[in-house]
Amino acid sequence: DGGITQSPKYLFRKEGQNVTLSCEQNLNHDAMYWYRQDPGQGLRLIYYSQIVNDFQKGDIAEGYSVSREKKESFPLTVTSAQKNPTAFYLCASSPPGLAFYNEQFFGPGTRLTVL
């Protein structure tokens, strides 16, 4: 069963704790992305990685960290420095190829709630 998986689907965290969200893909895609979605707002880019062992900050990287040690995995850590972490987090990946049709495929998302 190919695609992008995210785990867990729901996550609860106490204030002051770090938490790591998992994102795995078996599509052999080079690029992977992390987005945050808040109610009524468009998705905002947190971090992205175009290739293994390399990643770049997106528009709202503060309070987050990532790693890309393997092509198929791109975990996101939400640190205690993130002031308002409660949100729906989406991971995406895209294949190499013609840029104009560089489709991004999304995982099912993780809903993080800080208690």
Place this chain on the structure above:
Amino acid sequence: KNQVEQSPQSLIILEGKNCTLQCNYTVSPFSNLRWYKQDTGRGPVSLTIMTFSENTKSNGRYTATLDADTKQSSLHITASQLSDSASYICVVSHNNAGNMLTFGGGTRLMVKP
């Protein structure tokens, strides 16, 4: 600043009716425009992708239009079904590589029987 604005924010229609969702954008440079469907609590799924040279593209009962001169796009849904109830997100790519995206806030569509 790159922006994508969608209207209406929410819409309720009866099953079987048609509807049109709007998207206006101020993005530069423009690479492509995409429409996604997002069911509640799920990730977005692509419906259409259009470059500046394409002014219409269909995917079943979904038809997207693009006017690159006025920087407007629309998504027309024909003969709506209950399963069309979802958020529809307009997304514009704003770099030459095509992978940096600006997302609209979405239109939440509810189809009632």
